[in-house]
Amino acid sequence: MGKIKNLPDSKGHFNEYGGRFVPETLMPALIELEQAYKKYKKDKEFLAELNSLQKDYIGRPTSLYFARRLTEHLKGAKVYLKREDLCHTGAHKINNAIAQALLAKKMGKTRIIAETGAGQHGVAAATGAALVGLECEIYMGTEDMRRQALNVFRMRLLGAKVTEVTTGSRTLKDAINEALRDWTTNVRNTHYVMGTVFGPHPYPLMVRDFQSIIGKEARQQILKAEGKLPDCLIACVGGGSNSIGLFYAFLTDNMRMIGIEAGGLGIQTGKHAARFAGGSLGVFQGCKSYLLQDDDGNVLTTHSVSAGLDYASIGPEHCYLRDIKKIEYTYATDEEALEAFEVLSNTEGIIPALESAHAIAEALKVAPSMPTDSIIIVNLSGRGDKDVQEVARIKGIEL
Amino acid sequence: MSTISGVFKKLKKEGKKALIPYIMAGDPSLNNTENFILELEEAGADMIELGVPFTDPLADGPTIQRAHERALRQGVTLRKILAFVEGIRQKTKIPLILMTYYNPVFKYGIEAFIKEAVRVGVDGVIVPDLIPDEAKDFIRIAREHGFDTIFLLAPTSTEERIRKVSTASKGFIYYVSITGITGAKLLMDDSMKNTLESIKEIAKRPVAVGFGISNPEEASLAASLADGIIVGSAIVRLIAEGKNIKGFVKAIKEAI
Numbered sequence: 001m002g003k004i005k006n007l008p009d010s011k012g013h014f015n016e017y018g019g020r021f022v023p024e025t026l027m028p029a030l031i032e033l034e035q036a037y038k039k040y041k042k043d044k045e046f047l048a049e050l051n052s053l054q055k056d057y058i059g060r061p062t063s064l065y066f067a068r069r070l071t072e073h074l075k076g077a078k079v080y081l082k083r084e085d086l087c088h089t090g091a092h093k094i095n096n097a098i099a100q101a102l103l104a105k106k107m108g109k110t111r112i113i114a115e116t117g118a119g120q121h122g123v124a125a126a127t128g129a130a131l132v133g134l135e136c137e138i139y140m141g142t143e144d145m146r147r148q149a150l151n152v153f154r155m156r157l158l159g160a161k162v163t164e165v166t167t168g169s170r171t172l173k174d175a176i177n178e179a180l181r182d183w184t185t186n187v188r189n190t191h192y193v194m195g196t197v198f199g200p201h202p203y204p205l206m207v208r209d210f211q212s213i214i215g216k217e218a219r220q221q222i223l224k225a226e227g228k229l230p231d232c233l234i235a236c237v238g239g240g241s242n243s244i245g246l247f248y249a250f251l252t253d254n255m256r257m258i259g260i261e262a263g264g265l266g267i268q269t270g271k272h273a274a275r276f277a278g279g280s281l282g283v284f285q286g287c288k289s290y291l292l293q294d295d296d297g298n299v300l301t302t303h304s305v306s307a308g309l310d311y312a313s314i315g316p317e318h319c320y321l322r323d324i325k326k327i328e329y330t331y332a333t334d335e336e337a338l339e340a341f342e343v344l345s346n347t348e349g350i351i352p353a354l355e356s357a358h359a360i361a362e363a364l365k366v367a368p369s370m371p372t373d374s375i376i377i378v379n380l381s382g383r384g385d386k387d388v389q390e391v392a393r394i395k396g397i398e399l
Numbered sequence: 400m401s402t403i404s405g406v407f408k409k410l411k412k413e414g415k416k417a418l419i420p421y422i423m424a425g426d427p428s429l430n431n432t433e434n435f436i437l438e439l440e441e442a443g444a445d446m447i448e449l450g451v452p453f454t455d456p457l458a459d460g461p462t463i464q465r466a467h468e469r470a471l472r473q474g475v476t477l478r479k480i481l482a483f484v485e486g487i488r489q490k491t492k493i494p495l496i497l498m499t500y501y502n503p504v505f506k507y508g509i510e511a512f513i514k515e516a517v518r519v520g521v522d523g524v525i526v527p528d529l530i531p532d533e534a535k536d537f538i539r540i541a542r543e544h545g546f547d548t549i550f551l552l553a554p555t556s557t558e559e560r561i562r563k564v565s566t567a568s569k570g571f572i573y574y575v576s577i578t579g580i581t582g583a584k585l586l587m588d589d590s591m592k593n594t595l596e597s598i599k600e601i602a603k604r605p606v607a608v609g610f611g612i613s614n615p616e617e618a619s620l621a622a623s624l625a626d627g628i629i630v631g632s633a634i635v636r637l638i639a640e641g642k643n644i645k646g647f648v649k650a651i652k653e654a655i
């Protein structure tokens with residue numbers, strides 16, 4: 001295993017990954033954002049405000065819950081769940097969205113925009129905008145609007161304008177294209193709240209920092225509960241923010257860390273979003289990273305039952321952490337995720353987001369063969385209310 | 400001196416401005432593209448920008464997005480466009496500039512792309528999502544092969560960015576007239592005039608203005624402030640509607 005470097009460098013590179021691949025129009029905005037972030041992350045007043053919102057508004061710290069019945073069911077490692085599903089609005093996305101909304105306000109912006117896939121980040125950004133008093137527009141692919149109709153309604157209730165994106169595959173990547181086009185046009189008064197550890201520098205760095213509270217809490221909580229560190233951490237990887245959020249505080253410790261991508265209908269079918277299993281190095285939507293693309297450099301359409309993992313590329317820091325063998329990456333198929341969705345609901349009374357169900361699926365695979373005194377922490381990145389309708393549809397049940 | 404620089408120099412001597420139309424290669428087919436190039440030359444184009452279709456054209460507005468989609472549906476790729484240029488070089492010497500997003504070039508291989516582009520007779524390249532900061536190898540290899548790298552500046556560009564982009568650019572600098580995407584409405588005000596003046600002062604290179612120029616009046620105004628103009632969406636729209644482009648381009652030429 002390689003030694004961990006303090007990355008990214010000043011240009012946003014994680015070794016060969018990351019960087020800034022954007023239209024020149026956006027460069028001043030990215031530099032402005034980078035400088036503002038540098039300033040406010042050390043600003044006592046900003047941090048105190050953020051801290052109090054994390055506590056009183058988001059509901060942090062979220063609990064680290066010992067899943068007793070799931071553990072008994074698996075007859076192996078003790079499984080703990082980091083309960084990001086208990087955050088206000090139902091997913092970890094709010095950790096980042098609130099922080100960026102606050103930052104946008106400090107920067108004097110009057111409007112925020114965001115992309116969303118599962119709708120969780122859109123809801124979180126709309127919530128952040130309502131909280132600090134900013135105008136808000138959310139871009140969402142029509143395919144995702146169908147799958148996540150509940151979240152579309154929530155965003156509108158929160159006062160956001162939801163703009164449907166009908167180009168390309170009509171999913172997350174197309175929503176990001178539209179958000180970037182909007183930002184290029186309205187860059188002077190608008191802040192783009194990117195929802196994951198992706199895009200041009202400083203987003204991968206900044207979003208990681210805002211999400212790393214997950215692992216900071218989990219580390220303290222497990223030491224308190226068990227008196228030792230876990231043996232294994234598991235999280236699902238869309239862009240990679242909830243996973244890096246959990247893993248980051250443990251990177252200098254020694255343990256297995258597993259990131260779970262969307263295996264869709266299986267890698268050989270081509271209908272998946274497993275960038276490491278099926279992709280190659282590319283440049284997409286602002287950074288250099290692994291990308292699902294064809295031989296001519298065009299971006300392939302992806303598939304996953306979970307809208308939040310249905311994305312053609314992956315955060316650049318993950319590529320670096322994979323190269324140095326700090327984190328392992330594998331995938332769970334739609335079928336495995338749907339099964340895990342039901343197992344967790346039945347054994348623990350917790351309905352997970354379909355994204356998080358991919359991480360649960362991996363726990364179902366690895367826990368049984370681990371000793372009973374070993375510990376797994378699974379990041380339960382979100383709750384599944386938004387997915388109930390889609391799961392019913394898949395099962396052929398009319399609600 | 401590169402072909403592109405030569406054209407600007409000659410025009411300057413004659414007190415004229417460069418007309419640079421943009422069309423998407425393979426929209427609606429590469430056969431049509433060949434005819435369009437020859438028509439554009441006859442109509443007075445000084446050089447031509449050829450778009451390379453890409454699945455995720457994030458700097459383009461709806462008109463050119465749809466052109467990307469049409470060309471992709473024809474199976475047009477960077478590889479095919481390079482072969483196409485090799486063919487059309489039998490028929491015209493007009494400078495050809497590829498406008499491509501970075502990933503197709505990156506996937507092709509930077510050095511392999513530049514070598515092949517030079518071999519088939521492409522004169523330069525514009526990559527809207529590549530900034531000089533990320534283009535060290537790209538610029539170095541292009542220089543080794545005498546291939547022009549045209550970078551972009553925008554109304555938001557600071558003096559520091561203007562310096563960086565000027566050093567990195569060969570042939571000319573592409574000034575994006577608006578904060579926005581292709582096909583948006585042109586807004587010609589004093590700030591555009593001022594920015595262009597400071598760019599010309601710092602850059603000491605030809606500057607061409609693009610994005611949003613859609614009629615002879617706008618063309619004339621933009622040309623008065625720069626060394627050349629780029630007209631894209633307006634032509635792509637005519638092509639999409641199956642209309643003739645020659646008359647329109649002639650009218651633009653006469654206006655500048």
Ligand SMILES: Cc1ncc(COP(=O)(O)O)c(C=O)c1O
Binds near residue numbers: 196242309
């Ligand atoms: C609940 C939940 N988990 C995970 C993800 C995936 O994103 P990331 O990999 O950035 O955590 C999403 C994205 O929408 C989500 O809503």
